[in-house]
Amino acid sequence: MAIAPDHIQQRAIMRVYSAYRFALAGAFFVALIFGPAKSTLGTSAPQLFAVVASAYAIFALGLLVRHYFMTGRYSPTQLFFEFFVDIGAIIFMSYCSGSADSGLPLLLIVSISAASITLSSQLSLAIAALATITAISEVTVHTLYERVGTQQFIVAGITGMAYFSAAIAIRYLSARIVKTQQLAERRRTDIEKLSAINQRIVQRMQTGIIVMSQTGHIKLINAAAQELLDIRPALPDQDQYAPAVLIEMAKEGINHSRIIAAGPQHLEVHVNMTNLEAHDHSDCLLYIENISKITQRAQNLKLASLGRFTASIAHEIRNPLSAISHAAQLLAESPNLDSSDTRFADIIQSHALRMNDIIKNILELSRGRTPQPQRFAISEWLQDFIDNWQPTEHCGLSMSLEKQSEFDIVNVDRSQLSQIISNIADNGARHGAAEHGKAELLFRCHSSPRSGAVILDIIDNGAGIKPEDEDKIFEPFFTTQSQGNGLGLYLCRELCLANQIHIYYQRTTLAQSCFRLQFSHPDRGNLLD
Missing domain, CATH: 3.30.565.10 (Histidine kinase-like ATPase, C-terminal domain)
Known part of the structure; x- marks a missing residue:
């Protein structure tokens, strides 16, 4: 399947080719004016050569300006017309030179190569065919006026074969290059998408992620790490550095972990550090986890054990405690007690209530009711x-x-x-x-x-x-x-x-x-x- 070149690539190629065309037309025009008298250029029809060279120079200058200031897409008809004019101008100047040794038809190989890159396969072969026909037509006209020998038809045929060979070879190489570029572009797009997805995943992770150098210069940090370590986002033109405790960890070893107190709240976090490469001076990757969930699971186990223990002794403690409290209350109501004995009864009752509150709070902890948020x-x-x-x-x-x-x-x-x-x-x-x-x-x-x-x-x-x-x-x-x-x-x-x-x-x-x-x-x- 034919692969069309990208319009940006077409514009770049046509800008280079238009500069080449203007340089070539300018060289013809300068050679016409300042060239030696015995030059082969324009010897057969100098006036026609001068007209064609001048017109071609003006044509090349106009297209040079147009290509360098044009930003839209090219149409195949427009590009075909440009290459068609190139073929006609060069063949006319070759005819006006009147010599089979001028070599001007060989310049068409550059035009055919440019056409093979920027045009479709059919149009590029059409340009090669037109160049071949004009080259043979030039030899035919010279032969009719007996200016050259008939053996020049062989040279024209070989030149035509060179045109087609250049068109096919350049078209094949161009298609391979375009295909490779498109594949590279797709791979670049896929990598950018994967990078964006990875960046989004890293930023939304509950685990903090930091990539930093041995000196503490942060190269990557997600929102969770910023929140856990209380690190403010850096400005675009400002370097960001990790806390001193993380820099110390980076200097201590290649792979180790530690629980640290982070931020002004002294939140306990677990930091797991590893070097990205084997040598000691490579960047460090740190995983920072809030251990509150781990603490919560441990707390659930603790509460479960406490619940079993409390359930087994609550009855044994509360019954005698209730009896003590009730007895102290009855004792305090006795009219036979003096003030000091009444005070002792109040102390017994107060501490019995305090013990009852302790058991009540422990029972609330031990039940460990699952929150209903x-x-x-x-x-x-x-x-x-x-x-x-x-x-x-x-x-x-x-x-x-x-x-x-x-x-x-x-x-x-x-x-x-x-x-x-x-x-x-x-x-x-x-x-x-x-x-x-x-x-x-x-x-x-x-x-x-x-x-x-x-x-x-x-x-x-x-x-x-x-x-x-x-x-x-x-x-x-x-x-x-x-x-x-x-x-x-x-x-x-x-x-x-x-x-x-x-x-x-x-x-x-x-x-x-x-x-x-x-x-x-x-x-x-x-x-x-």
Whole structure:
């Protein structure tokens, strides 16, 4: 099957050929004016040669300008006409030279070659046939006037064979080149599509991907890695470098992994590094995974074990504890007790209730109910929470909601979210009232500047957590209060893990006490995505 050359390739070839045509016509014109008197050019019909050479030079100049400024497609008729004029002009000038040794007909091989590249097979062979006919016709006219011998017909025939051979050979090579170019273009398009698909896959992966040099210069990074490591996107003309801990990993060895605390939230991520090549100075490929899902699976196993353990002892503990509490209550109502004995009875009852609360919280953890996530606007939900919620201890309380982002959609379990926020709000109200006599709670709803995921800050006016205790507040049974059981924030963290919420404590820019809940993206379901 014949393969048509691309129009861009046609334009490039015709521009080169038009420059050649103008140089050839200019050479004829200069030779006519400044050439030696005994030159073979135009010896038979000098006036006709001058007219043809001048007209051909003007024709070549016009086509040179046209080809260099034309941007549209060529029509086969237009190109055929140009090559036809080339054949006619050269044969006329060969006839006017009157000598069989002028060699001008051989110049047509260049024109035939250009026609074979830019025209179809039929038209290129037609150009070769016309060139052959004109060459034989020239010899015939010279023979009629006895200017040359009849043996020149053999030379004309051989020249015609050269025309056809050049046309066929160039056409074959041109078709092969065009076919190869088209194949290369298809391969380039396929590679570009695959590259775009791979880039999209890499960018949408929940696993962070980084390709960097040994010095930490980042060459490729996806959105997940930027979010997990808190790396801001670099400007087009700005270099981007990895955190120092990753650069240290790159210098330590070829293949190893480590769990690091990334970003200002100190999120635990697992980094697996490998060199792209065998030598020590090659680029590094890093896979960065948020281990919250691994932690969640481990937590599920832990809760399952805790559930079996709790179920086996809850009955044994609660029955005697209930008896102790009931007996203490009856004892406190006895009229025969003095004030000190009544105080001891109250202490027994208070600690019995505290133990009962501990067992209740452990049972809630052990049940490990699977979250039932729902999509909803958290700002509307928070407004309902503010209108209906009351702290466990009666105190002056002021609550307000501040919405800083239009996007506030989350995908979590409503009841478990209510448990989380109730526990944090209750702690904040108690500490705020203890510090200032009146508690103030601010719920600030905004979104991540990069991913758009919702962030909720719960700010209170309490004294806050001491810096040395910030890493311990989510541990079970850790408490700074004499009446606390140390399971409230631990329960909050476990429920957050179950709902793909990242919870941590921080101070605001005004040094206010703040618990931050960073929700997963409602569409992608990836923590911090």
